[in-house]
C-alpha cells in the first residue's frame with residue numbers, strides 16, 4: 637500500500653517583508669502552509685503573536701498548518717482553530733490537558749496535531765491516537781530553521797508509524813527536510829513533510845516543492861508501507 641504524500645512548506649525562512657508574494661510562489665504546489673508560532677518561552681525564539689499570525693491566516697490562499705511552540709497552548713490552540721486554521725498542532729511537552737485541547741481543536745473544525753520534541757518518546761502519547769489527525773515528530777530541536785536533520789529520529793518515526801497502524805492519521809516530520817533527507821523520512825514511514833530553508837533558500841521555491849514531492853512519491857512507491865511493521 638503506497639501512501640499519499642503531503643508537502644507543507646514552512647514560511648519561517650521566507651522574506652517576512654514580502655510574505656504574500658513568498659506564499660503566492662508556492663501556494664499552487666503545496667498542500668498547506670506551515671506556520672511556526674514561537675513565544676520565546678517554550679522555545680528560545682519569537683515569531684508571531686496571535687494578532688500578527690491571524691493576519692497571515694486571513695490573507696493566505698491555502699490552508700494553514702499551525703505549529704504552536706508556545707507555553708500556554710491549552711488557551712491558545714482553540715483560538716487558532718476558531719480563527720480558521722486547517723490544522724493546529726500542539727506540543728505534548730507544553731500542554732496541561734492534551735485530550736481536552738485536542739478535542740477543543742477538532743470542535744472548532746480544525747484537524748488536530750500532536751508534536752513531540754527530539755528527547756520525548758512517542759510511547760506515552762499513542763493513547764491519544766483517537767484524538768489526533770496528525771503526529772508531528774520533530775527532526776530538529778524546535779526554535780530555528782536551517783538546522784541539521786536528525787536522522788536518529790527515524791527510529792521514533794518507525795515507532796509512530798506502528799502506533800498509527802492503518803488509521804488515517806498523518807505522520808509529519810519537521811526540521812532539516814531537503815532533497816538529501818526526505819527519502820530517509822519516507823522510508824521510516826513519514827507522509828507529511830515540512831520544509832523551510834530548503835524551499836525558501838532555493839532559487840525557485842515552487843520547483844523545489846515539486847521536486848521534494850516527486851522524490852517522496854517515488855521513494856514511497858519503492859518502499860510501500862509494510863503491513864507487518
Ligand code: DX5
Pocket residue numbers: 646648649670672703776777778779780781782783810811812813830831832833834
Ligand atoms: C523549527 C520549526 C520548523 C522550521 C523548519 O522549530 O518548527 O518548522 O521552520 O525549517 P527547516 O526546514 O529550515 O529546518
Ligand code: ZN
Pocket residue numbers: 646670671672703810830
Ligand atoms: Zn514547524
